[in-house]
Amino acid sequence: MADPNSVIAFYDERVLAHQPDSEAPFLPGRMDRRVRQLLSSLNVPWKYPEHAGRLTTIRHLLELEPVPGLQFECGKPATREQLGRVHTSSYLERIFELRGKNAWLDMDTTAVSPGSVDAAEVAAGTAIAAVEAVFQGRCESAFALVRPPGHHAEPVRARGFCLFNNVAVAAAHAQAAFDCQRVMIVDWDAHHGNGTQDIFWADPDVMFFDIHRASPFYPGSGQLEDIGEGMGEGTTVNVPMPAGAGDRAYLKAFHEILEPAADWFKPDLILVSAGFDPHSFDLALNVTYEGFAAMTGILQDLARRHCQGRLVFVLEGGYHLLSLSRGVKTVLEVLAGGTFPEPGTAGLAEVEAAAEFHRLAFVAANEGSDLES
Numbered sequence: 001m002a003d004p005n006s007v008i009a010f011y012d013e014r015v016l017a018h019q020p021d022s023e024a025p026f027l028p029g030r031m032d033r034r035v036r037q038l039l040s041s042l043n044v045p046w047k048y049p050e051h052a053g054r055l056t057t058i059r060h061l062l063e064l065e066p067v068p069g070l071q072f073e074c075g076k077p078a079t080r081e082q083l084g085r086v087h088t089s090s091y092l093e094r095i096f097e098l099r100g101k102n103a104w105l106d107m108d109t110t111a112v113s114p115g116s117v118d119a120a121e122v123a124a125g126t127a128i129a130a131v132e133a134v135f136q137g138r139c140e141s142a143f144a145l146v147r148p149p150g151h152h153a154e155p156v157r158a159r160g161f162c163l164f165n166n167v168a169v170a171a172a173h174a175q176a177a178f179d180c181q182r183v184m185i186v187d188w189d190a191h192h193g194n195g196t197q198d199i200f201w202a203d204p205d206v207m208f209f210d211i212h213r214a215s216p217f218y219p220g221s222g223q224l225e226d227i228g229e230g231m232g233e234g235t236t237v238n239v240p241m242p243a244g245a246g247d248r249a250y251l252k253a254f255h256e257i258l259e260p261a262a263d264w265f266k267p268d269l270i271l272v273s274a275g276f277d278p279h280s281f282d283l284a285l286n287v288t289y290e291g292f293a294a295m296t297g298i299l300q301d302l303a304r305r306h307c308q309g310r311l312v313f314v315l316e317g318g319y320h321l322l323s324l325s326r327g328v329k330t331v332l333e334v335l336a337g338g339t340f341p342e343p344g345t346a347g348l349a350e351v352e353a354a355a356e357f358h359r360l361a362f363v364a365a366n367e368g369s370d371l372e373s
């Protein structure tokens with residue numbers, strides 16, 4: 001068993017080569033011109049929000065403010081066989097044909113540049129490397145810092161910036177290569193992980209728990225009633241949230257739904273689709289760094305209770321560079337044994353001290369005047 005609080009972050013520069021060109025036409029002819037006209041009349045430049053700066057910012061922050069004890073390792077590309085556990089061979093053929101090209105794959109802004117297919121293979125393979133590290137006992141937990149993200153990618157379709165479903169590839173690899181039957185995937189990205197849900201919809205050995213902003217927020221799936229089907233009925237758990245939901249609601253969902261679900265399912269590994277877009281800076285929800293820290297602590301407890309601590313984070317979304325990089329660092333600090341204040345308690349001790357300081361001036365004076373009257 002690995003040392004408690006030993007953590008490895010996996011970072012591989014090859015994932016930076018995914019650089020979709022925002023100038024390349026992304027919709028068929030007329031439609032593309034219309035969208036661009038509309039955007040330029042609004043004075044909004046079209047930008048591809050899922051860019052390499054997301055990862056370099058995380059890396060810079062971790063260099064500037066190192067997390068004590070955190071080790072770094074490089075990733076590796078996933079093999080065709082590893083990707084083929086969750087994607088069809090016809091889909092893989094079509095994606096591999098795009099190697100070296102610029103192309104738009106989906107109206108919802110999923111595109112590739114010449115380096116994208118290689119980058120996507122490394123993203124999925126790096127999630128696998130993180131799973132291998134925890135099963136080999138080299139660390140208790142690991143974080144695969146990867147892009148393009150994965151949780152919207154379906155068995156036969158690229159969607160929402162995602163080409164290969166990294167977390168699903170990692171789960172399937174754990175089952176194929178190690179003594180691991182049951183995998184729990186916790187997806188706290190602001191967007192529903194439609195691809196991961198699809199892949200494991202009828203699979204009783206993978207429990208998928210997803211807390212996300214409710215439809216019609218992208219991608220619009222993940223209703224409360226969607227619980228899986230067939231043998232997998234009951235191992236899909238969706239918790240849709242209203243706009244602006246924050247720490248208290250998230251932690252209530254973790255305590256009252258996720259914890260009992262995990263205690264019932266008894267996973268051999270916990271994987272996390274960790275998006276940092278629930279942070280308020282991404283304007284959809286209202287989770288704070290303390291909230292991410294508390295959720296990480298709960299997952300660490302569950303992993304220690306059921307799976308010898310094996311807990312692997314895989315990066316998904318998060319587009320504001322400050323909350324993305326600070327959010328990742330917060331998670332790593334908790335995994336490495338650091339502590340954070342309970343959400344909503346920052347400043348309470350100071351207010352208590354200040355109240356005591358001012359008590360004589362007002363509270364005691366009021367009590368005194370009450371006595372006189």
Ligand SMILES: [Zn+2]
Pocket residue numbers: 189190191275277316317318
């Ligand atoms: Zn997201």
